[in-house]
Amino acid sequence: MTELDFMTSPQSGELGRFLQQMLLIRYFEQQVEERYRDAEIPGFVHVAIGQEAVAVGACAALAPGDVITSTHRSHAHALAKGTPARAVMAELYGKVEGCSRGRGGSMHLYDVERGNLGSSAVVGGALGIATGAALSFSLRSEPRVALAFFGDGATASGLFHESMNLAQLWKLPVVFLCENNRWAESTPLAQHSPITDLTQRAQAFGMTALEVDGQDVEAVYRATAEALAHARSAAGPVFLLAETYRLAPHNVGDQQEYRDKEEYELTRATQDPIAKLRERLALSDERFDELEREAEAAVADAVDFARHGTDPDPQTLLEDVYA
Amino acid sequence: MPETKTRFSYREAVRDAMSQAMRRDSDVFVMGQDIAEHGGSQKVTLGMLEEFGPDRVRNAPISEMALTGAGIGAAMLGMRPIVEIMYEDFLTLAMEQLVNHAAKERYMSGGQLKVPLTVRTQGGAGWSSAAQHGQQTEGWFVGVPGLKVVYPSTPRDARGLLWSSIYDDNCVVFFEHVQLYNQREELPEELEPIPLGKARIARAGEDVTVVATGPLVPEALAAAEQAEQDGISVEVVDPRTLQPLDEEAILESVRKTSRCVVAHEAVRRMGFGAEVAALVQEKAFDWLDAPVERVGACFSPLPFAPSLERACIPRREQVYAAIKRTVGSE
Ligand SMILES: Cc1ncc(C[n+]2csc(CCOP(=O)(O)OP(=O)(O)O)c2C)c(N)n1
Ligand SMILES: [Mg+2]
Numbered sequence: 001m002t003e004l005d006f007m008t009s010p011q012s013g014e015l016g017r018f019l020q021q022m023l024l025i026r027y028f029e030q031q032v033e034e035r036y037r038d039a040e041i042p043g044f045v046h047v048a049i050g051q052e053a054v055a056v057g058a059c060a061a062l063a064p065g066d067v068i069t070s071t072h073r074s075h076a077h078a079l080a081k082g083t084p085a086r087a088v089m090a091e092l093y094g095k096v097e098g099c100s101r102g103r104g105g106s107m108h109l110y111d112v113e114r115g116n117l118g119s120s121a122v123v124g125g126a127l128g129i130a131t132g133a134a135l136s137f138s139l140r141s142e143p144r145v146a147l148a149f150f151g152d153g154a155t156a157s158g159l160f161h162e163s164m165n166l167a168q169l170w171k172l173p174v175v176f177l178c179e180n181n182r183w184a185e186s187t188p189l190a191q192h193s194p195i196t197d198l199t200q201r202a203q204a205f206g207m208t209a210l211e212v213d214g215q216d217v218e219a220v221y222r223a224t225a226e227a228l229a230h231a232r233s234a235a236g237p238v239f240l241l242a243e244t245y246r247l248a249p250h251n252v253g254d255q256q257e258y259r260d261k262e263e264y265e266l267t268r269a270t271q272d273p274i275a276k277l278r279e280r281l282a283l284s285d286e287r288f289d290e291l292e293r294e295a296e297a298a299v300a301d302a303v304d305f306a307r308h309g310t311d312p313d314p315q316t317l318l319e320d321v322y323a
Numbered sequence: 324m325p326e327t328k329t330r331f332s333y334r335e336a337v338r339d340a341m342s343q344a345m346r347r348d349s350d351v352f353v354m355g356q357d358i359a360e361h362g363g364s365q366k367v368t369l370g371m372l373e374e375f376g377p378d379r380v381r382n383a384p385i386s387e388m389a390l391t392g393a394g395i396g397a398a399m400l401g402m403r404p405i406v407e408i409m410y411e412d413f414l415t416l417a418m419e420q421l422v423n424h425a426a427k428e429r430y431m432s433g434g435q436l437k438v439p440l441t442v443r444t445q446g447g448a449g450w451s452s453a454a455q456h457g458q459q460t461e462g463w464f465v466g467v468p469g470l471k472v473v474y475p476s477t478p479r480d481a482r483g484l485l486w487s488s489i490y491d492d493n494c495v496v497f498f499e500h501v502q503l504y505n506q507r508e509e510l511p512e513e514l515e516p517i518p519l520g521k522a523r524i525a526r527a528g529e530d531v532t533v534v535a536t537g538p539l540v541p542e543a544l545a546a547a548e549q550a551e552q553d554g555i556s557v558e559v560v561d562p563r564t565l566q567p568l569d570e571e572a573i574l575e576s577v578r579k580t581s582r583c584v585v586a587h588e589a590v591r592r593m594g595f596g597a598e599v600a601a602l603v604q605e606k607a608f609d610w611l612d613a614p615v616e617r618v619g620a621c622f623s624p625l626p627f628a629p630s631l632e633r634a635c636i637p638r639r640e641q642v643y644a645a646i647k648r649t650v651g652s653e
Contacts (some may be wrong), residue, residue: 041503042639051341067400070461078363083447098433099433100432100433100435101433101434102433103430103432103433104431104433106384108431108432108526110431110432110433110435110436111435112432112435113435117396117399117436118428118432120423120424122423122424123421125420125423125424126392126424127392128388128390128391128392128393128395128420128424129392129395129399129424130394130396131389131392131393131396132393132395132396132397132398132399132400132404133394133396133397133399133400134396134404135396135397136395136397136401138394139352139378139379139397139402140349140402146396153356158388159389159392159419159420162384162388162389162392163386163389163392163393164387165384165386165389166383166384166386166389166390166393169384170381193476201367211423243448261418263507302597311511313496319434320429320430320433321429321430321468321469322469322471322493323429323437323438323439323473323492
């Protein structure tokens with residue numbers, strides 16, 4: 001495939017757009033790490049380096065009107081769902097211009113207009129909400145789907161099991177998208193799950209399960225589209241397992257003393273979803289550099305925007321405690 | 324034309340509020356355990372399945388957390404769900420969703436979301452239901468910014484407040500008391516909404532204010548009758564909504580009577596009454612002629628044996644004794 005092809009032919013053009021989004025997320029997350037280390041960003045942050053293809057592929061498959069819920073590792077989901085990098089970065093800086101007006105921060109990104117119902121920092125905490133959003137679509141006979149992102153660690157939580165049970169029982173249009181990055185903070189999958197094949201979780205409820213290589217954005221896109229079609233046709237929810245890798249510490253500052261250094265470096269070298277897509281598209285160095293510079297510039301602009309954002313006025317402290 | 328009035332039990336009043344809202348509004352539905360054919364553990368939803376069908380009167384599995392979460396999700400999408408939690412003891416299982424999500428989604432989203440969810444529940448002592456089916460838990464929710472807490476003591480209040488709870492744009496935890504379900508009152512067919520956050524003067528008096536909630540309202544009224552025999556005039560204030568609290572109504576009454584007793588069935592220590600006592604001393608200190616008295620359950624799990632339960636739970640005798648203490652004539 002030539003470079004021109006990828007920008008013009010519809011299908012590969014889509015892949016080019018995916019690459020741009022993944023690069024934006026990658027540069028965004030790298031800047032977050034740096035800005036956090038420089039103490040510009042308060043609180044604590046979890047970056048999604050290594051998992052960009054899951055967010056981008058899944059969100060690209062959503063139809064207008066579909067909604068997502070997200071997790072503590074939320075930046076990639078928000079960006080992939082279309083929230084401008086400026087608004088996400090400004091939120092991380094705690095500014096009024098942020099997508100949650102500075103009330104949420106890194107772990108609570110919302111953009112309801114664009115279908116992001118928000119991220120829960122309680123692991124698994126939004127799974128009931130996604131199920132309930134789907135219940136409203138079902139009751140109102142709307143052809144919409146709710147997609148919940150969550151990690152492998154969340155599959156041990158009570159709400160995960162209750163929500164899966166309820167969604168399947170009531171045949172609700174929800175896609176449970178599990179990003180299995182094999183770690184729950186410092187705890188490897190083998191120490192938090194008695195099974196290695198997480199699709200078995202779905203079997204217990206008689207739920208349709210799909211599995212996909214989460215480092216392959218096109219595969220994620222197709223699998224999500226299939227899952228969404230199934231859910232939208234009122235055939236019931238889908239458990240979509242994306243096998244992926246956390247190519248970064250759990251949160252910025254985590255030293256990963258629990259992780260094998262060699263294995264980590266090898267994974268970083270072999271499982272980078274951006275490198276894989278670049279290869280797939282056979283991009284020239286010049287073209288790839290150009291895309292990188294574009295992403296870099298967009299993120300620099302977002303940082304600049306956030307730095308110049310407005311601190312929320314303490315007078316507004318009690319706004320929106322109640323509707 | 325004379326208004327037609329019907330005698331409603333507290334149970335029927337709750338049912339009527341839900342049914343009227345569901346007739347008017349397809350976005351209102353109810354889900355909970357055993358609420359369909361069975362009509363719920365206290366028969367509050369009896370007959371609603373026939374009228375509204377299984378989609379809107381949804382029998383649910385024993386998943387308090389997911390049900391509450393689903394209620395929040397549907398509410399975020401603009402519906403007005405009612406979740407019935409069979410016993411308020413089981414709110415513990417829904418607590419994470421209520422405290423971390425229902426209460427906070429609006430704030431954390433910077434005002435983008437509303438959660439118009441009503442969580443109805445019931446419970447209370449007096450029938451040896453023991454430690455996991457009879458404790459009063461409203462005090463755990465009143466301290467959560469973002470939640471509203473309603474606790475009616477009469478059929479009229481139950482109906483009017485439940486209606487307002489369903490149509491409130493915030494999450495409301497709505498407490499019903501098992502001992503009140505058969506209380507009856509004549510009500511007009513037409514539902515009269517009662518605004519949240521407004522107290523009711525259940526009885527006017529001059530000498531002592533009793534701020535009482537739930538079953539302690541009728542108990543306080545009985546204690547007031549008894550005190551009247553002794554020449555003590557008692558005013559009974561029922562906040563009805565515990566969060567937000569009608570502080571002005573309480574303060575106005577205390578400024579008139581100069582004495583205050585707070586009475587609830589939940590444990591006394593660290594209870595809702597402590598907040599009322601603090602409010603009164605902060606804002607009506609100069610009017611007080613006696614320390615604020617608190618009446619509540621003893622600080623133990625609710626015991627099973629009737630003799631122990633009676634010893635633990637406050638009723639009219641304890642309210643009467645507290646009234647007497649505030650006038651210095653115990
Ligand atoms: C209920 C709950 N328990 C513990 C935590 C602390 N915590 C934050 S992230 C995390 C690991 C989550 O693992 P996973 O769901 O796999 O998501 P990942 O971090 O891998 O994206 C833990 C334990 C939490 N936020 N919520
Ligand atoms: Mg994980």
